Amino acid sequence: MDIHTVANSFSSLWPSDRVVATTGQLLHAGLDTRIIEAGVERNLILRLRRGVYVPMHTWQGAKPWDRDKLVLAGHIAAGNGSYVYSHFSSARLHDLQLWNSSKLIHVSTPYSASPARTSQDIAVHFAKIAPRELVQRFIPGVGLAHHTSLPRTVLECAMRGSLEQAVIIGDSALHAGLNLNELAELAELAE
Template sequence: MEDLLALAARQGGYVLRRQALALGWLDSSLRAGIRHGLLVRPRHGTYVPAQVWRSASATGRLLIVSRATLHRLGEGFVLSHSSAAAVHGLDLHGVDLGRVHVTSRGRRSGRIEAGVVQHAGPLDDGEVVLVGGVPVVPVSRAVVETACLAGVEGAMVVASSALHHGSTTDDDLAARARRHGQLRGIRGARLGLSLSDAGCHSAGEARSLFLCWEQGLPRPVCQVPIHDADGLAGIVDAGWLEWRHVGEFDGLVKYGRQNPWSSDPVAMLVAEKAREDRIRETGLGMTRWTWHDLDPDVRARTAARIRHGLERSRRWYSTPA
């Protein structure tokens, strides 16, 4: 088991059947490993240590399976679309994380087989980069391809993530969208790209911007520093300062961030309450929302709550002319 675990760790979390057999495993022992909860088989011929699979996020699982699929297919393919976006470390939303996307260097037509979408080129050497030894399409191409699959909201998420990490620029994305103007879904992708914001630090913050656009709310400024007499009171996720109002997405547990009080919930709550009080004492109202508040069936109610907060803060905190 130690040899198999070590190989899985070197490869990014997976072992192919042929590799396990070369290490001395039998098909019967692989089945026993699954039966006893030591291994998971997410795809035919692909095995993942159960602890690795259980601890991985949905995007992390896509990453593992995508690497394994590319390994199994061999030369002539590169990861593309959402699979490439996952390798580049981008946030994803609105795409099927159970599907692996690859692009062939030579195939003239695409096909879908066993959860693997094989796209046809064009794909020359300049369109392939190595990330951790894995051949993938460049960031800008991965973003535009993923945006075409994901719709406006998902396009905002993946593009904002790439912009935030400095992996691409607005100009690069616009040029890439023009280059791939024949792709299905490009119209919604272009709109999502135009609405994206490098100030979004998470998928939730990008989805919050989408909520504001969809529901007709004023567009907030992202990551606004708020100061008081003692210095920096905090940096809020969304700011409508002309309305004397700010917003926080899931303020207690930031998506994808380390929290120094994560092992002490009481300390976390106390610190967050103190931070919110300092911000409010500067003469600003605040609205909070969570992942659930971004769901399509409740977004209208969330928007109404934010709109009410904006109007109330402008009445309460604005300085009379």
């Protein structure tokens, strides 16, 4: 299959409402598995993770911190709303400024997860999260995401990250409307 046929297929059939797309979404749009594989082989699309893709021009045009957000978007699309994102991943979803943060995707779960069944780019945290500490929102072009509230996110990042990271995230959160009383209340509960 020549590159022009593959490129034309993607330009005409890529779902216009998707930043990242799953295999199922691409198949539903009219692409087939041969075209998808050819797109990966010819560097027209990038496989972010198994079954999730982004157009290569979107990836190449993104700054490093925006690439981290695209990888997170890929996980959200693949998870179909089944994960609770926390720590630095939630900070990304709150559009907070991060500095020198790892590329790991942080998820919290109320039960202990088996490390053997967890992808290497995922950091799983065992935590019970109160309903008032959760945010649910639909991210256009990606899907439904559940993540920790702004105060909980700031607290988790401060506890897990360096002092510099905590200051930068905390300052960014203040500009985003962080309620210091809620943060203090949450910090007391964490002690």
